Amino acid sequence: MTTPQRSLGLRAGTGMALVGAAWLCLGAGTALAAPQDERWDMLRDMYFSGRAVEDAGPLLSLEAPTRANDAALVPIRIATAPGADVQVNAVHLIVDQNPVPMAATFRFAEGGSPQSVETRVRVNAYTNVTAVAETSDGRLLRTVRFVKASGGCSAPALKNAQLAVARMGKMKLNLPDTIVAGKPVTAQLLISHPNYTGMQYDQLNYYFIPAHYVKTIDIRYNGTPVLSVQSDISLSEDPSVHFSLVPDEQGTLEVTAEDSNGRVFKDSWPIKALPGS
Amino acid sequence: MAGATLLGVWLLGVWLAWAPSAAADTLPVTEVAPGVFVHAGLHEETDAANAGDIANCGFIVGDDAVAVIDTGGSPAVGRRLREAIRARTNRPIRYVVNTHMHPDHALGNAAFLADQLEAGQPDFVAHRNFQAALMGRGSHYLHAFDAAVGPEAAAEVRIVPPTVTVADRLELDLGRRVVELVARPVAHTDNDLTVFDRQTATLWTGDLLFMERAPAIDGSVLGWLRLLDGLAAEPAARVVPGHGPPSAPWPEAATDLRRYLDRVVTGVRAIQSAHGTIQQAVDTVAADEAPRWRLFDAYNPRNVTAAFAELEWE
Numbered sequence: 001m002t003t004p005q006r007s008l009g010l011r012a013g014t015g016m017a018l019v020g021a022a023w024l025c026l027g028a029g030t031a032l033a034a035p036q037d038e039r040w041d042m043l044r045d046m047y048f049s050g051r052a053v054e055d056a057g058p059l060l061s062l063e064a065p066t067r068a069n070d071a072a073l074v075p076i077r078i079a080t081a082p083g084a085d086v087q088v089n090a091v092h093l094i095v096d097q098n099p100v101p102m103a104a105t106f107r108f109a110e111g112g113s114p115q116s117v118e119t120r121v122r123v124n125a126y127t128n129v130t131a132v133a134e135t136s137d138g139r140l141l142r143t144v145r146f147v148k149a150s151g152g153c154s155a156p157a158l159k160n161a162q163l164a165v166a167r168m169g170k171m172k173l174n175l176p177d178t179i180v181a182g183k184p185v186t187a188q189l190l191i192s193h194p195n196y197t198g199m200q201y202d203q204l205n206y207y208f209i210p211a212h213y214v215k216t217i218d219i220r221y222n223g224t225p226v227l228s229v230q231s232d233i234s235l236s237e238d239p240s241v242h243f244s245l246v247p248d249e250q251g252t253l254e255v256t257a258e259d260s261n262g263r264v265f266k267d268s269w270p271i272k273a274l275p276g277s
Numbered sequence: 278m279a280g281a282t283l284l285g286v287w288l289l290g291v292w293l294a295w296a297p298s299a300a301a302d303t304l305p306v307t308e309v310a311p312g313v314f315v316h317a318g319l320h321e322e323t324d325a326a327n328a329g330d331i332a333n334c335g336f337i338v339g340d341d342a343v344a345v346i347d348t349g350g351s352p353a354v355g356r357r358l359r360e361a362i363r364a365r366t367n368r369p370i371r372y373v374v375n376t377h378m379h380p381d382h383a384l385g386n387a388a389f390l391a392d393q394l395e396a397g398q399p400d401f402v403a404h405r406n407f408q409a410a411l412m413g414r415g416s417h418y419l420h421a422f423d424a425a426v427g428p429e430a431a432a433e434v435r436i437v438p439p440t441v442t443v444a445d446r447l448e449l450d451l452g453r454r455v456v457e458l459v460a461r462p463v464a465h466t467d468n469d470l471t472v473f474d475r476q477t478a479t480l481w482t483g484d485l486l487f488m489e490r491a492p493a494i495d496g497s498v499l500g501w502l503r504l505l506d507g508l509a510a511e512p513a514a515r516v517v518p519g520h521g522p523p524s525a526p527w528p529e530a531a532t533d534l535r536r537y538l539d540r541v542v543t544g545v546r547a548i549q550s551a552h553g554t555i556q557q558a559v560d561t562v563a564a565d566e567a568p569r570w571r572l573f574d575a576y577n578p579r580n581v582t583a584a585f586a587e588l589e590w591e
């Protein structure tokens with residue numbers, strides 16, 4: 001039996017201060033109930049310096065659940081359909097009402113081919129999720145889905161804070177069972193990282209943990225770039241990216257990720273494919 | 278004369294208006310074992326009508342003092358629990374124990390703050406990880422409470438930090454009655470605390486046991502299953518679940534929960550080995566459990582999503 005830890009710094013007086021902090025957050029949350037359109041006008045100015053942003057039409061599609069089942073982990077899928085004369089080189093994923101709305105930018109090495117990426121984001125409130133594509137002819141194309149946040153228990157928070165730290169930087173690659181050279185496959189990269197938002201609380205030392213998140217992910221196949229991702233705190237913990245890859249018979253996939261503290265994580269996997277027809 | 282009658286009518290009116298609310302001010306409790314009192318919360322989501330009275334809470338009375346176990350989902354429910362205690366004993370409330378940080382179990386803590394400021398007790402007792410888990414979610418909980426119950430009720434909410442934290446085990450002596458608290462590893466949440474009353478062999482599981490109402494996975498589904506294996510061996514005559522009846526036989530009471538969590542794990546693993554998506558898992562996993570649980574559709578999709586992320590790292 002251990003002695004109870006008497007946390008003297010946290011008696012009722014501190015409790016009142018904590019309430020103050022919580023209500024400030026609540027105030028911010030209420031302000032976020034402003035119409036989605038006004039928010040978007042602000043974001044467009046902030047991220048795209050007032051450039052024209054057109055409706056994407058068939059060049060870009062975005063899938064998101066209408067309701068966030070788990071606010072900490074909302075799956076999002078983006079697919080591009082470039083035309084004969086236009087490439088889609090990058091897609092920005094924005095969770096409009098989040099404190100840091102820009103969740104990630106995906107840059108494709110093969111902008112002329114259809115690409116699809118999937119990831120998972122945190123959703124702070126009822127929000128539009130926006131994808132903006134950058135085309136080779138300099139246009140910005142936008143598509144939007146509205147996502148309802150879930151009920152009272154569902155906060156975009158870590159479920160197992162200690163594990164998230166213990167496993168930091170570990171990577172995993174999931175591939176289909178059958179891989180044929182020359183045929184596109186979808187691969188999933190997982191990087192274990194708490195992706196601290198700055199809103200998580202240190203349970204031993206009683207302070208808010210500074211934001212600490214995966215900032216860049218660089219994916220190469222046989223030395224050639226496949227996908228590069230710039231990301232921020234809106235990505236869920238243990239960032240996950242599904243991406244397209246066209247394998248050769250023999251090859252190596254290499255991933256380099258860097259977090260906001262400058263820690264660099266690397267891993268690589270040999271990929272063996274059946275001969276193509 | 279007319280004035281006196283009017284005054285009498287007015288007093289009667291005051292009394293009529295007061296009497297029902299006085300009755301409503303005491304939370305109904307069941308004495309599940311000598312000195313162990315439990316209020317069973319409703320199987321509903323928090324709203325203005327129930328004011329967060331959706332989880333079980335109660336108290337244990339010793340020769341010298343009272344320990345409150347969970348405080349309900351709002352200061353109003355906490356006050357009604359306090360009235361229920363005062364209707365049965367004038368012994369001091371020395372401890373308020375929280376079984377975990379979820380708002381339906383902890384937002385009633387505010388009802389006991391005035392006692393602490395006046396008398397220096399109760400102590401607020403929780404798992405070592407309780408405060409961090411609550412702080413990381415506090416603004417969301419308050420926002421959700423404000424939206425569900427209303428601004429007046431929300432203005433009373435206080436996040437009360439524990440004054441005593443439990444890293445492993447702790448005994449509370451209530452006067453010829455010792456209750457044993459055990460801090461558990463990550464399961465329903467990362468700050469689950471159980472309470473065992475030795476005198477009556479009553480185990481308060483908090484939300485480590487859901488009955489009737491669909492469970493919520495907010496920690497680790499694998500950890501929860503492992504812990505249920507261990508808890509099955511506890512020498513308890515009865516348990517007080519976090520949601521469900523005031524008490525139930527142990528370990529039979531966990532049969533439904535075990536089966537549900539097993540199905541979530543088995544179902545998600547099957548989807549993952551076929552390279553399926555989270556949405557496919559949400560649409561199919563544990564679907565046949567729906568008729569067995571209240572509020573199933575509000576919780577199963579979230580549980581499956583959380584389990585999916587956890588099991589990807591197996």
